[in-house]
Amino acid sequence: MENFITLSALQGHLRAVIEQYAGRAQWVVAEISECKVNYAGHCYLELVERPDNGKAPVAQARAVIWSSSYKMISGYFRFQTGSDLSAGMKVLVKCTVSYHPVYGLSLVVSDIDPAYTLGETERLRRQTIAQLEEEGVFGMNKDFELPDVLQRIAVISSAKAAGYRDFMQELEASPYRFDVRLFAAVVQGDAAENSIIGALEAVAEQADEFDAAVIIRGGGSTSDLGCFDNYRLCAYIAQLPLPVITGIGHDKDVSVADMVAHTSLKTPTAVAAFLVNRAAETNARLDDLYEETTDRARQTLMMETNRLENAGLLLASRSTGLLHTGMARLEKLKNGVRYVANERLDDERRRCSSFATRLGQHSARRLATAQAWTGYALQRLAAAAEGAAGRQRTRLELLEVSVTAASPRRILSRGYAIVRGVRSAGQVELGQPVEIELRDGVLGANIISKSTHKKNG
Template identity: 40%
Template sequence: MINTINQSKRSDPFSSGEGGERLSLLELNALVRRSLEQCLPDEYWIQAELSDVRSNTTGHCYLEFVQKDPRSNSLIAKARGMIWNTIYRLLKPYFEETTGQPFTSGIKVLVKVTVQFHELYGYSLTVLDIDPAYTLGDMARRRREILLQLEEEGVLTLNKELEMPQLPQRIAVISSATAAGYGDFCHQLQHNPGGFFFYTELFPALMQGNQVEESVLAALDRVNARIDDFDVVVIIRGGGATSDLSGFDTYLLAAACAQFPLPIITGIGHERDDTVLDSVAHTRVKTPTAAAELLIHRVAEVADRLEDLSVRIRQGAYMLLERERRRLDTLQARIPNLVQRKLTEARYALLTARKDLSQATMALLSRQRHRLELLQQRIADASPDKLLSRGYSITLRDGKVVTDASSLKSGDRLVTRFSKGEAQSVVEQSRLIGTDKRNKSH
């Protein structure tokens, strides 16, 4: 470089010799270009982050490489870059197909560049090649960091621990309304071979681009507001490029799905792609059609179990009825003997009862006869005839027994009865014993 500068001095038409060299801006830039070409003639692999990636109508890609301080995240280096059309047409699909990551701002890359300096446009780096393995490593590292953070927070497996409903027939679908995968999913459910009914409701969301995270989170919020209306949530995409999967590798979306109160089934990628969202979802399948098949299979399993239980119930009922029929036949055969025995027992009981009744009646009659005899004796002892036979008499006045002589008056006609016969008399004078009153009658 010193020799180049010296030569420039000797050929400089504006050099005054005494006042120092004088260069035009173009000459200085040309000097810088020649110097860089001589000092940095090779190709170099550099690590950087993409920024401001854009392409124009010519097919060239213009971008900016940046490097950030890992602690403060502030820029510490920056360089303009470009990829010529012929290379960009090959490099972009190769990178995106290999990594599943769009070639866009915000990703870290390992690229082979040459150093260029143009007198008008200045310093730039021209991209010749890219190593997708470096970006894959960075993406894998980011995924591991997100999963580790979710594990430390204790939410990584929460959705996986939810119990899948026995009959997941009410399905909240998060997808794009125009996505081919959504149509395949609904068609598969509606035309299932078992004829099972499924209710699906679409919650539209963007499934590719920079707004995937925000859009899917908003759809989850809408589902959560009607949580009792659904059994499961299905997040599907179909027909999109593998490079669009980066929207499902974010912490916020993963955390929301991991803690969602309904089981989440994902069918957002291909068999070899595994996003953070797939890692936290309850069940991950390859495609929307596979998600539909999973639900159909689940319902079919329950239907088979119900059918098996139905068969077992019918068989059990038949066996029970058959056993009871045989029991009834046995009882029916035993009825005549049983009736005969019961009749014999009843006849014997009646005879015994009749004998007991007869004995009890005779005893009662005997007791009552004896009682009557005693009463009869008492009545006989108390009868007037009995008294009269003993020498007593009864005096009657007007048919009534006279017990008090003072009640008599002179002239009262009396009848006196004896054991044998009676006599009549007239009271002339009555006398109480112990007094001077006397009775005279004739």
């Protein structure tokens, strides 16, 4: 087969065609999806074109800005826009098409129009603002009423950021106490938007624990502010259930995030000063209120003291009058009581005298009767006593006779003997000595035998 060409020959034909039809410089609108500067100072770009819905690119090409022109182009672009070339930025570039047999097609950028980028940035800002207003959330955060004292603060920032350190130093230098909790987030670069939104979501879950949320960042290029114009982040800020205070760190630029926040300040230090000043103003109002309250209390105390003194004088005057009146009434009552008492006393004396007379007469009669009864009773008692005494003498005489008959002496005189200390035959042993009392003396004896009587029955 003879109809063939080499790959390099094909690449050469393509290069010739491209240089013939697209070799001159063209102004091209594209979005930067990647931007890298190598050690030699060359800037390599990845340019894309996306549809309005932001889905997959419809066109893509590599581009390069050689180091010989990159310094001038990037410096002018930064001077005009305040930003460096970065991913996500829409640019209008002047470029020529270059085709290399090995590296393929690329664009060589010789100029960039910063005016287009500025206009595109402004267009996106306006689009974000319009969408937020259309949804009715643009001014939602400003409807919050700030507490008189903002002490419980949720801070969204990078823990290593200089702005965060400045913010904390300003608060710590004040005479007031603030309860600050950091929700760490990336606040610049491609990851900033998602990181800040994540921190806002964490704050929203604990909204009852804070008085306000503060978003701060310190320094950086203007291009780093791009995320603060994005609709998604601004919508989160506008609808956060806490008043939001921003201190993003640029004096000239006002982001959409600043617009939707409750209060916008330029720097983290300015935010801290705002919190301190608000606490100082509240403290001053409290001092004024204290002074006013003290003055009013002092005036009221003086008025009430005067009223009490006047009331005391009036009370003393009235009391004196009432006392005199009372004393007069008591004197009159005393005289009346004395008269009535004397009358009653005379009556009682007369009653007592009459009662004493009647009592004497009655007592005399009762005494005579009692005396008669007493004489009669004494006579009967004497007769009874005489009879009882006679009967007792007779009994005693009989008892004397019985005792005399039972006397041991009388028994001994009849020929009987008494063995002393022995009441039963069973109590003595053979050979035991005993004493035997007779009528006229006592004998000593020994037991040589003994016998006992059998019991009948």
